[in-house]
Amino acid sequence: MNLNEAYSGLKQQADLLSQDNMLKDENYAQQLMNSILSAMNSIVDENLQLPKVEKLASDISFNSGDQIIARDLFIEDQIPEGYQLIPIRQLISQWTKSEFEQASRAVQLLEWRRNHKFCSHCGHETEVHPTEYAMVCPSCRYHQYPRVQPCIITVITRGDNEILLAKNAKNKSKMYGLIAGFVEVGETLEEAVKRETLEEVGLHVKNVQYLSSQPWPFPSNLMLAFKAEYESGEIVLQEEEISEAQFFKFDQLPETPFSGSIAHAMIEHVIHNKPMHKD
Ligand SMILES: [Zn+2]
Numbered sequence: 001m002n003l004n005e006a007y008s009g010l011k012q013q014a015d016l017l018s019q020d021n022m023l024k025d026e027n028y029a030q031q032l033m034n035s036i037l038s039a040m041n042s043i044v045d046e047n048l049q050l051p052k053v054e055k056l057a058s059d060i061s062f063n064s065g066d067q068i069i070a071r072d073l074f075i076e077d078q079i080p081e082g083y084q085l086i087p088i089r090q091l092i093s094q095w096t097k098s099e100f101e102q103a104s105r106a107v108q109l110l111e112w113r114r115n116h117k118f119c120s121h122c123g124h125e126t127e128v129h130p131t132e133y134a135m136v137c138p139s140c141r142y143h144q145y146p147r148v149q150p151c152i153i154t155v156i157t158r159g160d161n162e163i164l165l166a167k168n169a170k171n172k173s174k175m176y177g178l179i180a181g182f183v184e185v186g187e188t189l190e191e192a193v194k195r196e197t198l199e200e201v202g203l204h205v206k207n208v209q210y211l212s213s214q215p216w217p218f219p220s221n222l223m224l225a226f227k228a229e230y231e232s233g234e235i236v237l238q239e240e241e242i243s244e245a246q247f248f249k250f251d252q253l254p255e256t257p258f259s260g261s262i263a264h265a266m267i268e269h270v271i272h273n274k275p276m277h278k279d
Pocket residue numbers: 119120121122123124137138139140141142
């Protein structure tokens with residue numbers, strides 16, 4: 001089966017991350033493939049392990065030199081025998097934190113390279129910098145570096161036993177999540193937390209405190225986790241973003257985000273006082 005067949009004719013490329021912890025030959029590594037246009041799938045075997053490949057000149061190396069690579073695959077590339085495509089989101093709870101972070105980095109570097117083939121200043125075709133993560137314009141020398149999108153996510157409590165959970169309007173499942181949104185130009189993270197909460201659910205919050213962060217490669221976000229306390233206001237939904245929101249008692253929670261997501265860790269943190277970091 002090739003990728004074309006796997007995606008039922010969707011025009012996609014696939015990304016590929018390699019990791020070599022145990023192989024002695026540095027020309028070989030394990031791989032991870034992610035689709036670009038769909039839900040970012042990876043190719044894994046039945047044990048969720050990555051296939052081995054030979055390193056190519058066009059691969060992006062990172063972390064430990066040749067030991068970890070990222071690569072774009074093309075639609076005609078074959079899925080190795082015995083491997084399958086699985087969305088990366090589904091692998092988050094199966095993989096270790098470090099495996100997910102490597103995959104996250106690979107996805108974002110490949111996406112950045114793919115989106116910066118031309119100079120955004122003068123329009124000339126760019127070249128890959130030999131040693132840095134930079135796409136360089138040979139005509140005007142403008143350097144384009146990978147960027148992350150800062151995105152705040154907030155767990156809001158009321159009193160000592162209630163938590164605000166909200167349903168994303170685009171998500172048709174029963175799952176409730178947390179208030180989240182992109183940081184705007186010129187705004188502090190704390191201001192972003194207050195603005196997003198007011199916009200999405202009409203509430204004022206206080207005592208905004210930083211908790212933790214997580215790279216989130218869908219497509220290139222850095223999730224910055226905060227906790228905040230309810231201050232005032234009645235819930236008024238921003239209907240294009242949020243379909244439902246309410247305060248839930250700690251012992252009467254609806255379905256919440258899966259283990260491995262930062263939202264899960266945040267909810268566990270406020271309800272069960274669990275640390276945000278396991279390591
Ligand atoms: Zn240029």
